[in-house]
Amino acid sequence: MTKKAIEIIGLKKTYKGGTQALKKVDLIIEEGDFFALLGANGAGKTTIIGILTGIVLKTEGHVKIFDIDIEKDHNEAKKLVGVVPQEFNFNIFEKVQDIVIQQAGYFGISRKEAKKKLEPILKILDLWEKRDTQAMKLSGGMKRRLMIARALIHGPKLLILDEPTAGVDVELRHSMWNYLRKINQEGTTILLTTHYIEEAEALCKNVAIIKSGKIIKCAPVRELTQSLDSQSYTIEISGLNGNLELKEFEYSLIDSETLEVVVKKHQSINELIKALDTLNITVNDLTPKENKLERLFLNLVTESKN
């Protein structure tokens, strides 16, 4: 039986001033999972992470990390967790290696041992050459990677990443994704919060959508995307003469070379291409207008609003 990496039952958090950030959250994340927590700003994602890591005190509810109740022994639970926060939170005047080695020290790892662990982690995150550089002199992407190195130095079983690729360029984002996939395959459970829905779709096995402090959906990513009844595509075409008539499809002609078509669950892209071919229209390019999870996320958030 798979072990639970995180078990949250009836979690509530009300901040001073009365803001109710979490309204009875129940969530289970299994060991080895790559789990995404999706939600808009202020939905409660960072509060959940804060409670898991000991930065935020819960108001009510139970939280277990690998079966350790954080109320009974949070320090024991913390040993198993590495966290990459949303905002840079290291001492900008310190050198890269000092920041990582100090973090190891807080986890009870001696300097000698930490130095041994440092090299492979900094090398894989492409920071080894910068080990003697002050953190303030690093680029934004390097700072993000530094926080990942810091979170991994004690070899956590659970890695929590709060918006890890916010403000990171596309190339770096993909190299970070590859690294996260690798450590997940090696056995690290990953909980990721993100605004980038394609990030969750590309990386995660399971997803929970949180809105106004409540989990409104929790399911495997594949199951969620398959539940969509349609998908919109943007199609680059040529050869259109006069009016366009695609009887079986919902569509709109953006200009003489661009078409937007909604393909329903019972329809296929092949049928669409065949229909266009019959009209002597050539398909030059076809791309999904939005990714499936994004559509689903918007549907769910709108539904819950209504």
Next chain:
Amino acid sequence: MNFTAFYTIVRKEVTRFLRIWSQTLLPPVITQSLYFIIFGTFIGSQISDIQGVSYMAFIIPGLVMMGVINSAFMNVVSSFYSTKFMKNYEEFMVSPASNQAIIFGYVIGGMLRGLLVGLLIFAVSIFFEQPEIANFGIILLFIILTSFVFALGGLINGIFAKNWDDISIFPTFVLTPLIYLGGVFYSIKDLPEVWQTVSKFNPILYMVDGFRYGFYGISDVPVLYSFGLLAGLTILLFGINIYLMRKGIGLKN
């Protein structure tokens, strides 16, 4: 207590104050040297001995203690508040480092800066007056406990501080007046009776007085009272720090 975490914080603190020595070690040495020159040499030469000790010799322990108190307090308050300001206190909050390891780490770091500053000031004072040591054990006991107490105080201030102004209010409006009125420059026995009584409410008087007793064997108040007060303050302030950390006041949401 997690000793590796404790050692990590102490090492970080010592590295920090040594790296910026021109801001942390040099200014108190320069200031106290000016006191030695102005109050000790220029003005002190016109002042008669106090309880059989020259005025210059009399003010040395007080000036050393002034440097120790300010440095121990300021090291912890400014360093701890910086970690809050840059949010890197979260580094140890998310770790299994115990509250004791965090408190002792910062406090010992502050103490070490205070003691180093005290040693440097004392070294400078040798150029002005030959040192006398009546009881080295008492000197050590008072300087260690005093630096510990003020480092603990600095941590409380750092925990509560919400902005940079908050870390200078207590030192400016409370600590400095108490130090100046704590018998650094005079014996309270030379004050009118009412001011003698008022002075006895100033805890710093007992620290300076006990420390001076270690050098010359003279005191305004019984040394045992002074030791008792320091021991009491140590326990009280440590207890407050543990309570604040446990509750997460000023640190956790």
